[in-house]
Each structure stands twice: as C-alpha cells, then as structure tokens.
Amino acid sequence: MLRRLPGDEVRGLVSTTPDTAVVFRPAVVHTPAIVTVLISLGRLVAGLIRTVLAHPIATVVVAVPGVTWTRYGWLATVIVVTVPGSVLAGWAVADRPLFDRWVGLRLLAFWRLIWIYRRHWHPVMTISGLARHVHDRDYLPRLVRVTCTSWADLITVRMLTGQSVKDWADRIEHLAHGFGATSCRVTVARAGLLTLTFPRRDPLAVPLPAVPIPDEVSVGPVEIGRCEDGTPWRLKVHGTHVLIAGATGAGKGSVIWSTVRGLLPAVRAGLVQIWALDPKLMELSFGRALFGGRYAADPERCAELLEAAVKTMQERAGRFSGVRRDHVPTVEDPFILVVVDEVAFLTAYQADKGLKLRITAALATLTTQGRAVGVGVLAALQDPRKDVLSIRNLFPDKIALRLDESEQVDMVLGGGARDRGALADRISPRPDLGAGVAYVRLETSPDPVRVRAAYVSDTDIRDMAATFTTDALDREEAR
Numbered sequence: 001m002l003r004r005l006p007g008d009e010v011r012g013l014v015s016t017t018p019d020t021a022v023v024f025r026p027a028v029v030h031t032p033a034i035v036t037v038l039i040s041l042g043r044l045v046a047g048l049i050r051t052v053l054a055h056p057i058a059t060v061v062v063a064v065p066g067v068t069w070t071r072y073g074w075l076a077t078v079i080v081v082t083v084p085g086s087v088l089a090g091w092a093v094a095d096r097p098l099f100d101r102w103v104g105l106r107l108l109a110f111w112r113l114i115w116i117y118r119r120h121w122h123p124v125m126t127i128s129g130l131a132r133h134v135h136d137r138d139y140l141p142r143l144v145r146v147t148c149t150s151w152a153d154l155i156t157v158r159m160l161t162g163q164s165v166k167d168w169a170d171r172i173e174h175l176a177h178g179f180g181a182t183s184c185r186v187t188v189a190r191a192g193l194l195t196l197t198f199p200r201r202d203p204l205a206v207p208l209p210a211v212p213i214p215d216e217v218s219v220g221p222v223e224i225g226r227c228e229d230g231t232p233w234r235l236k237v238h239g240t241h242v243l244i245a246g247a248t249g250a251g252k253g254s255v256i257w258s259t260v261r262g263l264l265p266a267v268r269a270g271l272v273q274i275w276a277l278d279p280k281l282m283e284l285s286f287g288r289a290l291f292g293g294r295y296a297a298d299p300e301r302c303a304e305l306l307e308a309a310v311k312t313m314q315e316r317a318g319r320f321s322g323v324r325r326d327h328v329p330t331v332e333d334p335f336i337l338v339v340v341d342e343v344a345f346l347t348a349y350q351a352d353k354g355l356k357l358r359i360t361a362a363l364a365t366l367t368t369q370g371r372a373v374g375v376g377v378l379a380a381l382q383d384p385r386k387d388v389l390s391i392r393n394l395f396p397d398k399i400a401l402r403l404d405e406s407e408q409v410d411m412v413l414g415g416g417a418r419d420r421g422a423l424a425d426r427i428s429p430r431p432d433l434g435a436g437v438a439y440v441r442l443e444t445s446p447d448p449v450r451v452r453a454a455y456v457s458d459t460d461i462r463d464m465a466a467t468f469t470t471d472a473l474d475r476e477e478a479r
C-alpha cells in the first residue's frame with residue numbers, strides 16, 4: 001500500500017523525474033520478533049489442542065507408549081503395546097462385525113482421513129475448481145469428518161459460502177478420480193454440509209438368490225433385493241405405480257418376479273390379484289399359473305385386460321366416492337397389480353393405431369386414477385424416451401437398471417439424478433456383475449440409492465407356480 005507518512009515525504013520519495021507522478025515507497029511496519037514468535041507458538045498450541053480433541057483415541061495410542069518409554073523403559077512399553085494389541089486381535093477374531101463397528105472402521109477412517117483425504121484435499125479441491133482464490137487468499141471447502149462403513153467412505157464437507165450442491169454434483173468425476181475411488185455420490189447432510197460417498201468396494205457385485213417367500217400376508221412394501229448399504233430393498237407397489245427401465249438383459253425380469261414372489265402370500269389370501277400383460281411372450285408366460293387366468297399376450301387381449309382393469313377401477317371409484325379416500329385390500333376389493341413387460345410393444349411399437357390408442361388411454365387412466373382405489377401398474381420398458389412412452393411421468397416411482405446412454409438416466413429418475421451419482425449407464429453389462437443392479441429414488445429421499453434385485457431363476461418360478469397351483473387346487477377342494 002502506498003501511504004504518505006507525516007514528515008517522511010522526502011525520505012519516501014523514490015522518483016524525482018519532473019514529468020512523472022510522484023511515487024512514494026510503501027510504508028513498512030516492522031513487527032518485533034517476539035510478537036511473531038508468540039503468534040506462531042499460539043497457532044502451534046491451538047493446532048495441537050484441536051488435533052487432540054479431534055482424535056482422542058489416536059492421541060492416546062501415540063502418547064501412552066511414548067510416556068511409558070520415557071518413564072519406565074522399553075520392557076514396560078512392550079507390555080503396554082502387546083497386551084491391548086492381543087486383546088483387540090482376539091476380539092477381532094471372535095466377533096468381527098462388533099470389532100469393526102467399534103474399532104476397525106474407526107481406525108480405518110482415521111487412516112484414510114490422514115493418508116487419502118487430508119493429503120489430497122488441497123490439490124483435488126484446487127484442480128477440480130471447488131476451491132477459490134480471492135484477494136491473494138485460498139479458500140478451501142472444509143473437510144469436516146471421515147467415517148467408514150463396510151463398503152464406502154463417507155466424507156462430510158462444509159461447502160464454501162455461496163457454493164451450491166450442483167457445483168459439487170458437476171464434479172463427481174474429478175472427486176472420484178482425485179481420491180482414487182471408482183465413483184462419488186453427493187447428498188445433502190444439512191444446510192451448507194454435504195456428504196460425499198466414495199465406495200471402496202462394490203457390495204452388490206455378487207448376484208443375490210431369490211428372497212424367500214415371506215410368511216406373513218402383506219401387500220408391501222415387498223422385499224425384492226438389497227440396497228448398497230446392506231439393508232433390504234423394499235419396493236412399494238400398493239398405492240403407487242412403478243416404471244422399470246433397463247436395456248436388454250439389464251434384469252427387468254428379476255424386479256418383476258421378485259415383486260410377484262413377495263406378494264404370493266397375499267395372492268393366496270385373496271388380498272392381491274396380479275394381472276399380467278406379456279406382449280413379448282417370454283417373461284411372464286413362464287409363471288402363467290400364478291395369474292389365475294388374468295394373463296394376456298396378444299395386443300388385442302392386452303387391451304381388453306387393461307380396459308377390464310379400468311372398469312373395475314371406475315366401479316370401485318363409484319362405490320368409494322365420499323366413503324373413503326384410501327384403499328384397504330380385502331377379499332372383496334383386492335389390490336390389483338397390473339404387470340406389463342415391455343410396455344413399448346403395446347404403445348410405441350404397436351402398428352394397429354386403434355389398439356395403440358386404446359392401450360395408451362387405458363394405461364393413462366389407470367396411472368392417473370388407480371392408486372387410491374387399489375389398482376397399481378408395474379411396467380417395464382427398454383427405451384425410456386418420451387416418444388416411446390408418453391405417459392412415463394405418470395409413474396411416481398421409477399427404477400433405472402442398466403441404461404445405454406447417460407441422458408436416459410435423468411429421463412427415468414428425474415433431472416439431476418445422474419449428477420448426484422445415479423450412474424445407471426455405467427452399470428456393468430456382464431450379467432453376473434450388473435444384471436439386476438439399479439438406481440432408485442426412494443420415497444424417503446431425493447438422493448438416488450443403488451440397489452440390486454434378487455435373481456428369481458426359472459426353477460424358482462416353476463416352484464412358485466407349482467406351489468401356488470397346488471394351494472389353489474387345495475382351496476377348490478376344500479370348498
């Protein structure tokens with residue numbers, strides 16, 4: 001800064017050329033050395049206190065052997081280190097999950113905080129463009145905390161003031177590669193705080209066997225697979241409509257069959273009816289016996305079945321009107337789940353215009369009015385473009401299995417889903433690794449969750465059909 005000091009004008013003059021402006025030397029204020037030393041010492045002590053408070057266990061682990069060594073010698077130190085070490089090792093062998101929960105994952109989180117995240121934080125933030133340089137000062141988003149789960153690192157970050165979630169969502173690839181992870185997902189923890197999820201391994205890389213048929217009678221949510229965090233993936237079908245989008249071989253069949261499987265006790269009890277439309281004649285025909293005659297494959301018959309569902313829906317709406325607003329499944333008014341495999345065969349690819357119109361109108365009516373009166377639609381399709389299924393937005397819940405193009409992810413899950421980590425176009429095309437893997441937006445959260453549907457094999461379907469048919473015959477005989 002150039003400043004005129006009182007009485008210092010002549011001494012500070014560095015240019016006396018007559019035709020130029022008068023230039024003064026910058027005023028230099030000399031700070032006494034003792035002040036600098038005290039400030040540095042203060043910073044050091046504050047940093048030490050912060051570190052001890054932030055990592056008390058690590059401090060104890062380092063400090064106790066250190067103090068023991070200086071006061072009691074090496075023998076005492078060996079004892080101090082080996083006794084707790086052996087106890088911990090024994091604990092790890094005896095009860096690994098409990099050990100991991102209380103010790104293992106915390107140690108791992110500390111190690112990864114120091115070795116991966118803190119070490120690379122500055123360069124990754126700067127190069128990805130998330131840091132700011134204003135008036136010669138660097139402003140970095142703050143790395144608040146690292147926690148580890150069995151499969152991922154969860155990083156809590158305080159954004160810079162004025163940053164948006166989109167700023168981070170736009171840079172998930174920079175972040176993933178910067179910290180050596182395969183992907184990154186961004187979720188909002190609370191105002192100004194984000195959680196970044198960096199998977200360390202893929203917990204869904206191994207196919208899941210079919211979920212056992214539940215004992216209790218329920219219309220859902222139906223357990224059909226597993227979420228990435230190890231919790232069951234439960235799909236709600238009663239009171240909503242579900243669209244399953246996935247390229248060929250993505251595993252749409254496993255979502256459909258797992259749902260049917262989970263509903264079987266309720267079907268047996270007469271609380272649920274499954275109406276199946278199978279225009280490809282491949283998927284649902286296998287378990288035809290489960291649908292009690294409500295199965296259609298040729299488009300004409302599909303249109304009739306859909307119109308029958310609309311009729312039932314309207315008849316119910318007439319009866320329920322002014323009496324109740326929600327549907328409770330009963331034997332008289334069971335929940336009707338209309339399952340459509342490859343809905344585009346009935347809409348976009350249908351050559352008969354009349355049939356196409358009838359089918360689209362029936363589907364639109366069911367998806368706009370069916371929820372409250374106990375009629376739901378579970379439809380699968382390969383190509384999620386609007387001109388293929390104009391009514392795709394009428395499905396409140398959507399599942400994105402492996403898709404061919406990145407743009408299709410937002411078409412299925414809604415705007416911004418891919419930016420927030422729903423990389424459905426990156427799901428492996430290898431059936432053992434990627435079939436049945438999907439991203440969903442669960443009701444409880446706008447953030448996409450990665451899931452895998454259990455695989456219901458042909459043998460499972462055959463068994464389901466055989467058991468169901470035997471049950472049905474037994475019931476007939478009993479009557």
Ligand SMILES: Nc1ncnc2c1ncn2[C@@H]1O[C@H](COP(=O)(O)OP(=O)(O)OP(=O)(O)O)[C@@H](O)[C@H]1O
Pocket residue numbers: 207208246247248249250251252253254382431432435436437452453454455456
């Ligand atoms: N959940 C799953 N887990 C593991 N493998 C699966 C799963 N679902 C399907 N597969 C495997 O992937 C193959 C293709 O699955 P499926 O036929 O269900 O796909 P799709 O999406 O219905 O394909 P298409 O649209 O061509 O009918 C299956 O034969 C099976 O080997």
